Amino acid sequence: MKRWKALLVDDEEEFVATLAERLRLRGIVVEVATDGQDALARLDEVDPRVVVLDIMMPGVGGLAVLRHIRENRPDVAVILLTGRGTTKEGMEGMRLGAFDFMMKPVRIEELIARMIEAVEKSRPEQPGGAE
Amino acid sequence: MTAAEQVLCGRIGAGLTHELKNVLAIVRESAGLIQDILELEKGVPEERRKRVMRALAAIETQIGRGEEMAERLNALAHELAGDVSGRDAAEVVEAAAFLMRRAARSKRVALEIRPAAGARRARVGPRPDRLVLLLCACLERCLGLVPEGGSILLACEASGPGAVVRLAVAGGEGAAAGLAARLDELQALGRELGCTVAAEPAPGGGAFVVGLPAAAAGTAAS
Numbered sequence: 001m002k003r004w005k006a007l008l009v010d011d012e013e014e015f016v017a018t019l020a021e022r023l024r025l026r027g028i029v030v031e032v033a034t035d036g037q038d039a040l041a042r043l044d045e046v047d048p049r050v051v052v053l054d055i056m057m058p059g060v061g062g063l064a065v066l067r068h069i070r071e072n073r074p075d076v077a078v079i080l081l082t083g084r085g086t087t088k089e090g091m092e093g094m095r096l097g098a099f100d101f102m103m104k105p106v107r108i109e110e111l112i113a114r115m116i117e118a119v120e121k122s123r124p125e126q127p128g129g130a131e
Numbered sequence: 132m133t134a135a136e137q138v139l140c141g142r143i144g145a146g147l148t149h150e151l152k153n154v155l156a157i158v159r160e161s162a163g164l165i166q167d168i169l170e171l172e173k174g175v176p177e178e179r180r181k182r183v184m185r186a187l188a189a190i191e192t193q194i195g196r197g198e199e200m201a202e203r204l205n206a207l208a209h210e211l212a213g214d215v216s217g218r219d220a221a222e223v224v225e226a227a228a229f230l231m232r233r234a235a236r237s238k239r240v241a242l243e244i245r246p247a248a249g250a251r252r253a254r255v256g257p258r259p260d261r262l263v264l265l266l267c268a269c270l271e272r273c274l275g276l277v278p279e280g281g282s283i284l285l286a287c288e289a290s291g292p293g294a295v296v297r298l299a300v301a302g303g304e305g306a307a308a309g310l311a312a313r314l315d316e317l318q319a320l321g322r323e324l325g326c327t328v329a330a331e332p333a334p335g336g337g338a339f340v341v342g343l344p345a346a347a348a349g350t351a352a353s
Contacts, residue, residue, distance in 0.1 A: 012153050018160035025167050056149060083152035088214075105156035105194065108163055 004049035004119055005029045009039040009065065010081065011057045022108055028115070036060030040068055043076075049119045050077045050099075052111070055089045063093060070097040077118035081106065141211025141260075148205035155197050162190045203229050210260030217346025218259035219252055220294035224287045227266035231274070238274055241282040253294035256346030261324050268317060269298050269328070269339045276306040292345035299338040307332035310339065 006028055010016040013034050020030040031046045033039035037060045039051070051069060055062035066078050080093040080101035090101035099118040102111065132140070166187050169180060203226055209215055228242045235242045255262055273283045277300045284299040300306050310330035317339070321328040327342035 012157065015153060015157045015160060018157065018164050022160060022164050022167055025171070083149045083156070104152045105159040105198065108160075 003029075005031060005046055006115060007031050007033060007039065007042070007046050007048035007051045009033045009036065009051060009057070009062070010054040011035050012054070019108070019111075023112070026108075026112060028112070036062065036065045039065050043069070043073060048076060049122065050079065050115050052079050052081060052115070053098075055080055055082045055093065055101075063089065063096065066093055066096050066098055075122060077122035079111075079114055079118055138212050141208045141213065144208030145205060145212055145214075148201050148208055151197070151201045152205070155194050155201065158190065159194050162187050162194075199229070207260055207263065210258065210263075215259060217254045217256035218262075220255045220287050220289070220296070220343055221247055221252065223255060223259055223262050223343065224266065224285050224296055226263045227270060228285060230263065230267055231270040234271070234274060235283070238277075239279050240274060240277050242270070243282055243284050245284055245286040247286070247288050253289035253292070253343075254346045255294055255343040257344075258324065259346075262326070262343055265317075265320055265324060265326060265328075266296060266298070266341065268320060269341060272309075272313075272317065273298050273300045273339065276300050276309040277302040290342065294343045296341045296343060297338045298341070299336065301336040307334070307337045310337045 006023065008016050008020055008023075008030055009032075010019075011034055016032050016034065020032050023030045031042065031048065033042055036057050039053070040060065043051075051065075053062045053065055062080060066080070069076050069078055077099040078093075078097070080090055080098045081104055082090050082101060083104040090098075090103075093101050099122065100114050102114065165183070169175060169183055175183075206215075207226065207230075210218070224244060228244055232242060270283065270285075277283055281300070281302050284297075284301075286297045286299070287294055300310075310332055314328065314330050317328045321341065325344040327340075329340045331338045331340055
């Protein structure tokens with residue numbers, strides 16, 4: 001089991017719940033937030049190493065959440081998910097400091113590979129914290 | 132349709148295709164979860180396991196089809212909404228072929244895209260969506276000329292600052308004559324976009340030759 005946690009943020013509850021279940025089956029510790037405000041409120045409590053963040057959400061959008069994380073938790077890596085045909089928002093996210101962006105629907109193996117890469121590059125693993 | 136209505140349609144289309152991607156994402160994850168559970172379940176008879184896996188593979192294939200459709204429609208919607216001012220000419224050709232694929236299939240006509248000769252690519256505009264629709268109009272005309280079981284060959288190459296697209300049909304003498312008929316309608320449509328449209332009859336067929344203008348310098352990729 002991996003020791004680090006991931007936070008999945010998406011307003012599509014069915015999507016995020018199913019994705020979380022599949023990640024848990026693969027040994028990843030996952031928490032879920034279903035909007036940007038919820039994600040910000042739970043960031044310190046969950047203390048994730050990586051946040052998988054939908055860009056298009058009602059209320060506090062993904063890019064606003066990303067800005068907050070970059071300013072307040074620079075140790076947390078962010079992978080953006082977008083369902084849009086253009087990559088404009090994804091590129092904007094990269095400019096704001098996202099680790100990467102992926103287009104929906106994602107393949108779980110690719111997502112996990114990016115998550116692991118993001119964790120490894122974002123902060124050295126603490127002693128005893130390796131998987 | 133007024134320009135404002137077109138932008139509105141583009142925005143609505145972009146929103147709907149975004150939702151469609153969410154639907155596909157949920158279907159993919161749900162199918163994936165069924166597969167995960169099946170792999171964990173030891174007591175399932177092999178034959179039943181294989182049937183479920185075949186069904187899951189079929190779902191994944193259809194998700195792939197849906198992804199491509201959603202992607203193409205989303206790109207077109209964003210262009211209609213005016214979010215995009217330039218696009219690679221080869222992508223414009225691919226988009227038009229994609230949109231006309233079903234019409235071609237219903238007539239058993241193959242749409243073939245010949246890879247561009249040379250490495251130079253051209254960015255065309257300023258309204259790539261309208262260029263796609265112009266090529267669709269040309270393709271529709273080609274479909275009316277080519278016999279069932281025939282083919283239409285699309286080739287695109289950079290020409291000056293823009294690009295030239297050839298839509299070649301092989302369909303007998305009737306096709307050669309048909310290319311020139313009502314050509315003025317396509318030319319009028321093209322003129323509005325800064326395009327040229329010409330017919331090149333040849334023995335046993337011929338081609339429409341469409342000149343696409345370059346996008347304004349500095350237009351960002353989307």
